[in-house]
Amino acid sequence: MELNGEQLISAPIPEVWKGLNDIDVLAKSIPGCEEISRISPEEIHAKVMFKIGPVRARFAGKLLLSDIIPDQSCSMAFEGSGGAAGFAKGKSRVELKQAEGGTLVSYTTEASIGGKLGQIGGRLISASAKKIADDFFQKFAKELGGETVALESDAGGK
Amino acid sequence: MKSAAFDYVKPKALQEALSLLEQGGDDAQLIAGGQTLLATLNMRLSEPTVLIDITDIAELKGISVVGDSLRIGALVTHTEIEDSELVAKHAPLLKAAAPHIAHRAIRNLGTWGGSLAYGDPAAEWPACSLTLRATMIIHGPAGERRISANDFFIDLYTTSLEPDEILVATEIPLASKQEVFYFHELARRHGDYAVAGLAAVAQKQGDVLTHCAFTFFSVGATPVMATKAQDLINGQKLNDELITKAVAEARNEIEAIADITNSAEAKQHLIGVLLERGLKHMIA
Numbered sequence: 296m297e298l299n300g301e302q303l304i305s306a307p308i309p310e311v312w313k314g315l316n317d318i319d320v321l322a323k324s325i326p327g328c329e330e331i332s333r334i335s336p337e338e339i340h341a342k343v344m345f346k347i348g349p350v351r352a353r354f355a356g357k358l359l360l361s362d363i364i365p366d367q368s369c370s371m372a373f374e375g376s377g378g379a380a381g382f383a384k385g386k387s388r389v390e391l392k393q394a395e396g397g398t399l400v401s402y403t404t405e406a407s408i409g410g411k412l413g414q415i416g417g418r419l420i421s422a423s424a425k426k427i428a429d430d431f432f433q434k435f436a437k438e439l440g441g442e443t444v445a446l447e448s449d450a451g452g453k
Numbered sequence: 454m455k456s457a458a459f460d461y462v463k464p465k466a467l468q469e470a471l472s473l474l475e476q477g478g479d480d481a482q483l484i485a486g487g488q489t490l491l492a493t494l495n496m497r498l499s500e501p502t503v504l505i506d507i508t509d510i511a512e513l514k515g516i517s518v519v520g521d522s523l524r525i526g527a528l529v530t531h532t533e534i535e536d537s538e539l540v541a542k543h544a545p546l547l548k549a550a551a552p553h554i555a556h557r558a559i560r561n562l563g564t565w566g567g568s569l570a571y572g573d574p575a576a577e578w579p580a581c582s583l584t585l586r587a588t589m590i591i592h593g594p595a596g597e598r599r600i601s602a603n604d605f606f607i608d609l610y611t612t613s614l615e616p617d618e619i620l621v622a623t624e625i626p627l628a629s630k631q632e633v634f635y636f637h638e639l640a641r642r643h644g645d646y647a648v649a650g651l652a653a654v655a656q657k658q659g660d661v662l663t664h665c666a667f668t669f670f671s672v673g674a675t676p677v678m679a680t681k682a683q684d685l686i687n688g689q690k691l692n693d694e695l696i697t698k699a700v701a702e703a704r705n706e707i708e709a710i711a712d713i714t715n716s717a718e719a720k721q722h723l724i725g726v727l728l729e730r731g732l733k734h735m736i737a
Binding site: 347348349350351352378379380411412418419420421422423425426 | 454489490492493496497498499500501571572573574575608609610611646673674710711712713
């Protein structure tokens, strides 16, 4: 599955960058986040209650950051396991750009989902991923005291 | 697989169900027909600690005419809708849509209210309720509230229902003599989830359609109305040229989301195919 999108957040780049690297801000922005901790500058562990439609599963996962260029971009690899429900893993690249009215955050994500979740949820996995990403940016922008302007996001099944 | 252990209660009264739901909080789950929930439990995609079976609650049952509306209780099964004379007379779109829902064994158990409250974007009833301008009757700790279908479906699997509320029934304005309708879905095989579907009604006078409502489903995160295409058709003489314009408008205004087997472009194309067929059917 691929998920690509752009969000305009009405805050300056350094604030957005700081927010994306602040686990307290992330904890409040990630939908269903129950626990988050930074193991090292490049590694974050989290527990997330994934609630969408018929699914209510607790995922434990880790996030590895790389290619970090402050105030510009970073790459991350993630993997999470939800026990009987299944697993998800993938990678994402996030870029920040100055734009009129704030910061343009663009992201590209490739993920694969397996196990029961993949079998049952497969039909709507793209729509689900898009909803979670939209929820995240809305909460994130609120945490930074701004708001999001959805530009375009497109979820492709693959 | 088998589900994790859970408690089971079967209240007789709506008030009792509401207080059980409030006590249970996040760990409680309502069950009616169970056609989605049971599969989810057995797959352990969800592990509620208590199931509240609402199938004994009389207030949630039955189909009746109340004033100038058709009232359909939340517990009415798909089969009951399919076989109801009241539905055939006053909301014929629903009778036409029912056979598209999975297959008979599922329709015998699955419910009207369950389908609406679940809000699957590929489901028939959410789309039909939007097209027929249904009003949802909801009970919660604060009493009764009513909300139009238009405001009820918010996002993927997300409705305006709060966790402590129960959908009791819906009211649908009775179909007039001039009402024409069209329901069709394109699926890989009968009973499967639609790749794209259309639930449409309009009032017909000669070769003019008015009060058009065209709801497409299985194309986005919620059922979605082609309001611009509707405006183009409303009150105008319907000919091939207008149909071509409306088809282009519908393809343009609705943003389809891909699913695992069908691209957004394919769905966008099918939206036009369905609308063209629907308009030709309704004006014939």
